[in-house]
Amino acid sequence: MSTVSTHDRGYGYAHAVRMEWIKLRTLRSTRWTLLAAIASAIGIATAVGASEHTDPVSDVTNSILSGVAPGLLLLGILGVLTMTSEYSSGMILATLAAVPNRLRLLAAKATVFGLAALAVGEAAAFLAFFAGSAALPQGQPAPALDQPAVLRAVVLSGAGLSLVSLLGLGLGAILRHSAVALAVFVVGALLVGQFALVFAPSAARYVPLGIVANSLAVATPKADALSPWAGLGLLCLYAAVALGAGGWLLTRRDS
C-alpha cells in the first residue's frame, strides 16, 4: 500500500496538465477533428484563392483566410465537448477523483486544450494562407508575409481559433450538457452574427465569428469592424469570462 510522507505538497497543476494532455492525445475523434480543422482551411482557402478576381483594392489576405471559418466551428465544438463529454460519459468521476481541485482541473484543461488549439489554429491559418496564395490566378498580386499587416492577419486568425475554442470550453463548464452547450455555442458565437447583420448591424462586430472574420483576419482594417487588437482583446475577454464563470460554478455545484 502507498504511504504518503509528511513533507510532500502533493499533486499539483503539473499533474493535472499531464493528465489532460494524455486525455487529449488518446481520443481518435479529437485527432480527426483537429486534422479536419486544418484540412478544411487549406481546401477552402485554395478554392477562394482560385476564384479571386483581379481587384486592386480588395483584401486578398482576408478572402483567403475565410478558409479558417469551418475550423473555428470545429475547434469551438471540440472545446465544448472536451468539457461536456466528461459529464455525459461519467469520466468526470474518475477525473475529479484524481484532481479534486476544480479550479486546478479547469486551468489544466484550458492550458492543454488552448495550446493545442493555438498550434492547430496557427497551422490552419498559415497553411490556408500559403495554399490560397498559391492558387491565385495569373496576374493577381499575391500578399506576402513580410508585410506586417498580412503577417498580423494570419497570426491573429490562428489565435482567434484558439480563443473561440476556449470560449467553447468555458461554455461547456457552465452548462455541462453537450446538446445545450453546443446549441448555445453555435447560436451565440456564430449564428447571432447573421441575425445581427439584418436587425442590428452595429452589434455584428461584437460576435465572435465576426471578430475573427472582420477584425482579426484583415490586412486592411474594415471601417465597420473593431480594430484587430480591440477584436483580439474582446475575444480574450469572452474566453476569460466563460472560463471564470465555469470555474466559479464548478467549485460551487455538486458534480
Place this chain on the structure above:
Amino acid sequence: MDHITAPIEVHGLTKRHGHVIAVDALSFDVQPGRVTGFLGPNGAGKSTTMRIVVGLDRPDNGGTRINGMPYNRLRWPLREVGALLETKAFHPGRSARGHLGALAAGGGIPRRRVEEVLDLVGLTNAAGRRAGTFSLGMAQRLGIAAAMLGDPGVLLLDEPANGLDPVGIRWLRDLLRSLAAEGRAVLVSSHLIGEMALTADQVVVIDNGRLRADTTLAALTAEHGSLENAFLTLTTNGEGGRDGDRDQATDVGRIPTRRNP
C-alpha cells in the same frame, strides 16, 4: 482538529436533494482490515454518502473524512483512496490503457502501475480496445482497475458486483477479502444481501438516509437468524419497518427524482 478514529469517518452527515432528505444525520466509521458492507434498499442514501466521501457532492450538514482529511485536502487522493462509484466512469472512445494512463499521470502514479492493474483485473488483452465496446462486466473491471491504480489503503465501491457473471462475482469477493486482509479499509455498498453475507465482516445498514445498524456480520446474523432477516426487519422494505407500516414508511415524503424515479 479532533483525533482520527478510522480511515473513513462519516459524521452527522445530512444531504438534501430538493425535498428529499437523501442522507439524514448519518454517522459511522469504516475500520481497516475488514470488508464493511453498506446495505440498504434502493434510494436509502448509499450512493449519496459515497459521493460525498470522495468530494463529488457537498453535504448540507456534517461531513466525512478520509485518513482524517476531507477528500479535497488529500495530497495524493488516488494513492490514499480508490473509488468505484459508477459502472461507466470513462470516455467510450478512449482505450482502457489510455484511460488509466491519464489517471496515473493526474495522480502522480508510476506508469508501470497501469499494466499491473490491467493484469490484476484481467483486461490486459483488451487494454488497447475502445472502452466503449466493453461489456458491463469489463467496464466494471476497468473501474476496479482505476480504483486500484494508486494502491490505496482505502477503497469505496458502490454496487461493484453489478454486471459481473458468477465467475466475476467470485473473483470480486476474493479480491475484496484479500484487500481487507492486507489491512485496507474496504467499504462496499450493495442491495444484494446474499453476496454481502459472503463478503462482509462488518455491516452498516441504512434506510431513508438513517443508520439502522452498525455491527459485525456475526452479531447481526446471530440476532436475526440471517442477514436477510436482519435487512428486512431493519429497513422499510420489510414487514417490520420503522413504523410497522410499510406503505406509509416507504411512500410518504418521497418524491420521484431524476435518478430514482
